Amino acid sequence: MADTSARPVPTAVGPTLPLIGRSDTKPTWCPGCGDFGVVAAVEMAVKRLRIPSHNVVIVSGIGCSSNLPHFLSSYGFHGIHGRAVPVAEGIRWANHDLTVIVTGGDGDGFGIGIGHLIHAMRRNVNLTYVTMDNQIYGLTTGQSSPTSMMGQRTKSTPEGVIENPIDPISLALASGATYVARGFSAEVKHLADLIADGIQHKGFSLIDTMSPCVTYNKLNTFDYFRQRVYKLEAAGHDPTSLPKAFERSIEWGDKIPIGLFYRATKPTYEDLEEVLQGGPLWTQPAGLKGHEKVLDEFI
Numbered sequence: 084m085a086d087t088s089a090r091p092v093p094t095a096v097g098p099t100l101p102l103i104g105r106s107d108t109k110p111t112w113c114p115g116c117g118d119f120g121v122v123a124a125v126e127m128a129v130k131r132l133r134i135p136s137h138n139v140v141i142v143s144g145i146g147c148s149s150n151l152p153h154f155l156s157s158y159g160f161h162g163i164h165g166r167a168v169p170v171a172e173g174i175r176w177a178n179h180d181l182t183v184i185v186t187g188g189d190g191d192g193f194g195i196g197i198g199h200l201i202h203a204m205r206r207n208v209n210l211t212y213v214t215m216d217n218q219i220y221g222l223t224t225g226q227s228s229p230t231s232m233m234g235q236r237t238k239s240t241p242e243g244v245i246e247n248p249i250d251p252i253s254l255a256l257a258s259g260a261t262y263v264a265r266g267f268s269a270e271v272k273h274l275a276d277l278i279a280d281g282i283q284h285k286g287f288s289l290i291d292t293m294s295p296c297v298t299y300n301k302l303n304t305f306d307y308f309r310q311r312v313y314k315l316e317a318a319g320h321d322p323t324s325l326p327k328a329f330e331r332s333i334e335w336g337d338k339i340p341i342g343l344f345y346r347a348t349k350p351t352y353e354d355l356e357e358v359l360q361g362g363p364l365w366t367q368p369a370g371l372k373g374h375e376k377v378l379d380e381f382i
Contacts, residue, residue, distance in 0.1 A: 103134070105155065123275075132282060140183050141160075144167040145163060149161065165195030168199040171184075175353075179353065183210050188221070189230040189251075193230060197229070207260075211288040216293055217295055218248075226239035266293070267312050277343065278290055295307075315342030
């Protein structure tokens with residue numbers, strides 16, 4: 084039988100160095116926000132893998148969920164709207180020793196940032212992207228987002244959303260991501276298992292997380308998801324089958340699957356790019372030596 088669950092992770096690996104924890108910055112989220120479950124799961128996953136905090140970089144864009152790097156004691160980069168992925172790619176290529184995690188919301192990742200996301204997935208860059216998908220723009224107080232459901236009434240769509248929503252799981256599968264999963268922020272341990280597994284996976288990992296906005300989205304609530312979610316591993320899903328992953332990815336309604344949809348082993352961008360085969364960029368010599376003749380033609 085195929086392995087349908089997240090891989091077991093080590094509990095005592097690496098040197099005795101400070102592990103990730105909470106920072107002194109108090110979260111800015113509303114009481115009851117689903118993102119509290121996500122930050123707990125990220126912390127739990129990284130601690131379980133025993134990755135020293137100085138070897139972890141969390142990159143985000145703009146939005147409520149993009150404040151997450153401030154609340155953990157690892158390195159963080161809070162960038163501009165929709166540009167978290169290219170920043171994370173640069174960090175990863177510059178220093179392969181770093182564990183690079185991207186965090187952000189559905190607006191940042193599936194709206195303005197979707198072009199970067201698709202190309203990072205098709206390149207199979209060795210990153211882990213944890214989205215906090217609340218199906219609304221929360222920071223700007225309740226407009227429809229790319230994942231809002233058809234007919235949903237919001238401040239920007241008082242008569243109801245008329246656009247089909249982005250399906251992050253199907254998009255990731257079609258774009259070439261080699262680890263595709265969905266979590267639910269109320270299932271913190273299950274989500275932490277997926278994040279830890281995604282970090283260990285060599286390639287692009289997307290963990291799309293249903294993270295309810297308790298203030299501006301009164302449709303996709305915690306109760307809404309609790310009544311509908313089921314775990315793929317309990318249903319006997321085979322995550323090595325791309326066709327079966329696509330079949331599960333379009334399930335949305337009375338039943339919503341969470342867990343690992345798909346996992347594949349393929350060369351990463353770092354494996355194939357000749358420059359990066361020479362090691363992390365920071366270890367390589369800088370300067371123009373050896374290229375003077377080429378540059379002279381343009382001067």
